Amino acid sequence: MNPVNYLYLAALLFGIGAVGVLIRRNAIVLFMCVELMLNACNLAFVTFSRMHGNLDGQIIAFFTMVVAAAEVVVGLAIIVSVFRARHSASVDDASLMKL
Secondary structure, three states, rough: OHHHHHHHHHHHHHHHHHHHHHHEEEHHHHHHHHHHHHHHHHHHHHHHHHHOOOOOHHHHHHHHHHHHHHHHHHHHHHHHHHHHHHOOOEHHHHOOOOO
16 A cells, blocks of 8 residues: 555544544543544654654654553543533533632
8 A cells, every 4th residue: 555545544534633623522522532633643653654664653653652541541530520520521611610
């Protein structure tokens, strides 16, 4: 398969994730769209790495996956605490929480 096809797929996935972040108001859906965008970036990194014949893009993709896993852990903890306080996972309700 041509590497350009992988880049088109990465651009499509990133676009779907960006539209989801801009349109949806549910925090869980927002996190899934951010993860979709990160996976699209990882696909582009690996594709460019294969095109140039080195492992730099694959190493960056690995570190991106590690950071994404940490982001999911912290993000889901925040979503659970907001849901317990407000009984809703809406991003608009999260802005109402004050200390």
